[in-house]
Amino acid sequence: MRITIIGSGNVATHLAAAFKNAGHRIVQVYSRNMQHAALLAYHVKAEPLDDLIQIDPETDIFVIAVKDDAIGIMAEQLEPHQKLMVHTSGATDLYALLAFADNVGVFYPLQTFSKTREVNFRNVPICIEAADKNIAKELRELAQTVSNSVYDIDSKQRRILHLAAVFANNFPNYLYTMAQQILTQQGLDIDLIRPLILETAEKVQTGLPAAMQTGPAIRHDQNTMDNHLQLLQDNPDLQQLYTLLSQGIIKMDIDPHGDK
Amino acid sequence: MRITIIGSGNVATHLAAAFKNAGHRIVQVYSRNMQHAALLAYHVKAEPLDDLIQIDPETDIFVIAVKDDAIGIMAEQLEPHQKLMVHTSGATDLYALLAFADNVGVFYPLQTFSKTREVNFRNVPICIEAADKNIAKELRELAQTVSNSVYDIDSKQRRILHLAAVFANNFPNYLYTMAQQILTQQGLDIDLIRPLILETAEKVQTGLPAAMQTGPAIRHDQNTMDNHLQLLQDNPDLQQLYTLLSQGIIKMDIDPHGDK
Numbered sequence: 001m002r003i004t005i006i007g008s009g010n011v012a013t014h015l016a017a018a019f020k021n022a023g024h025r026i027v028q029v030y031s032r033n034m035q036h037a038a039l040l041a042y043h044v045k046a047e048p049l050d051d052l053i054q055i056d057p058e059t060d061i062f063v064i065a066v067k068d069d070a071i072g073i074m075a076e077q078l079e080p081h082q083k084l085m086v087h088t089s090g091a092t093d094l095y096a097l098l099a100f101a102d103n104v105g106v107f108y109p110l111q112t113f114s115k116t117r118e119v120n121f122r123n124v125p126i127c128i129e130a131a132d133k134n135i136a137k138e139l140r141e142l143a144q145t146v147s148n149s150v151y152d153i154d155s156k157q158r159r160i161l162h163l164a165a166v167f168a169n170n171f172p173n174y175l176y177t178m179a180q181q182i183l184t185q186q187g188l189d190i191d192l193i194r195p196l197i198l199e200t201a202e203k204v205q206t207g208l209p210a211a212m213q214t215g216p217a218i219r220h221d222q223n224t225m226d227n228h229l230q231l232l233q234d235n236p237d238l239q240q241l242y243t244l245l246s247q248g249i250i251k252m253d254i255d256p257h258g259d260k
Numbered sequence: 261m262r263i264t265i266i267g268s269g270n271v272a273t274h275l276a277a278a279f280k281n282a283g284h285r286i287v288q289v290y291s292r293n294m295q296h297a298a299l300l301a302y303h304v305k306a307e308p309l310d311d312l313i314q315i316d317p318e319t320d321i322f323v324i325a326v327k328d329d330a331i332g333i334m335a336e337q338l339e340p341h342q343k344l345m346v347h348t349s350g351a352t353d354l355y356a357l358l359a360f361a362d363n364v365g366v367f368y369p370l371q372t373f374s375k376t377r378e379v380n381f382r383n384v385p386i387c388i389e390a391a392d393k394n395i396a397k398e399l400r401e402l403a404q405t406v407s408n409s410v411y412d413i414d415s416k417q418r419r420i421l422h423l424a425a426v427f428a429n430n431f432p433n434y435l436y437t438m439a440q441q442i443l444t445q446q447g448l449d450i451d452l453i454r455p456l457i458l459e460t461a462e463k464v465q466t467g468l469p470a471a472m473q474t475g476p477a478i479r480h481d482q483n484t485m486d487n488h489l490q491l492l493q494d495n496p497d498l499q500q501l502y503t504l505l506s507q508g509i510i511k512m513d514i515d516p517h518g519d520k
Binding site: 156160170172173191196198216224227241244249 | 432
């Protein structure tokens with residue numbers, strides 16, 4: 001397909017590379033910032049632009065990978081070309097595009113992307129939604145050229161998925177940060193817990209997380225929990241977080257596996 | 261070395277296998293439960309026992325890998341043999357053994373173990389503490405036969421480390437469970453977020469977690485956070501957790517990388 005990328009951030013960068021690697025042609029890359037557009041365009045052999053006036057109408061699809069609040073603005077300006085348009089946002093309904101055109105869909109890659117980190121796109125789940133069955137088929141086929149995991153997910157489900165992703169990614173990463181902070185304050189190295197962080201995530205790649213729960217809370221080990229709260233005495237925010245998370249784990253009320 | 265394993269749980273199982281693979285001889289495996297002792301003893305070609313009366317004094321070290329509250333009981337019964345004794349607990353001070361003998365130390369492998377999951381022990385950090393320098397040297401050498409990551413960690417540091425491990429392992433796993441629960445209630449599959457969970461952990465293997473923070477909270481995207489709280493309206497516990505974690509992320513006050 002001939003693909004036009006609107007945006008030059010993390011999602012735009014990884015999607016453009018995945019499309020290019022799958023044999024598609026990236027026609028143009030748009031960004032408000034010409035340097036950003038040029039950098040990504042260079043990597044995927046496309047033409048950069050920073051003004052939608054210069055858009056090449058000879059394309060099959062506009063892939064809008066910009067901040068959520070700019071999706072509608074882009075859609076409004078691209079609508080006159082009457083091409084297929086998709087956005088890539090987990091937090092935005094299909095309606096954000098349907099308000100401007102009929103030939104629209106969603107192409108949401110459910111992964112956390114950094115520009116400097118390679119991702120094996122074939123493992124990235126791609127969530128498809130479309131205004132009609134023909135568009136859905138077209139998007140599904142496009143998604144299958146870059147990923148082995150393609151799902152039909154409507155806007156309501158995508159909202160749930162985005163919420164779950166916050167619990168699976170944003171919040172654990174914050175807890176890693178707190179763990180590091182606890183170590184650093186005592187002169188200890190984050191390397192001590194990096195293997196633990198990785199193994200915790202690897203364990204749930206096959207099993208269910210509830211079955212993997214270990215630690216003082218699931219063992220109802222009040223003595224250890226009290227000791228931990230004592231160690232956090234100078235940090236009431238972390239004490240509150242420790243208590244709330246531990247109470248949640250205690251409420252899980254499953255057979256503890258223990259961590260011995 | 262000739263090694264006697266006291267315990268047959270997850271830590272005992274993985275430690276015994278690692279010692280055996282490194283060429284040490286496992287003399288005996290003790291468990292209160294003879295079947296458990298026999299199963300592990302079979303795998304490491306050792307003699308099983310369920311009564312410490314039968315302990316073979318021809319050993320170099322007793323590795324006590326039992327529940328925290330049983331460490332002292334074991335130490336008291338093993339003390340008459342006047343052999344080197346170590347415990348393997350993150351949450352227990354060296355004093356738990358020093359109260360009974362002088363020739364003691366700690367051999368704490370900082371990882372989450374499940375009996376049915378293989379672990380590459382060479383990547384597991386082992387935290388050593390000892391009653392004197394000679395014991396420390398001996399334990400460090402033993403640790404280096406099974407792991408590439410050996411650290412000297414005193415009891416105070418180990419308490420901090422154990423607390424950090426709760427934030428790095430127990431709490432993230434609980435959040436995975438909540439993510440799965442959110443998905444399951446809407447008929448969505450946990451497979452959708454498994455790659456995200458893994459990538460989140462892999463990202464911090466080289467980088468610092470604070471630099472990897474993404475999501476609505478770090479972007480101060482109140483609209484998305486309000487939508488998420490609305491989706492959690494039937495679950496006040498999760499609402500409270502969502503709010504507390506988001507407030508923590510907002511307080512991080514670093515440059516948001518965004519998750520686009």
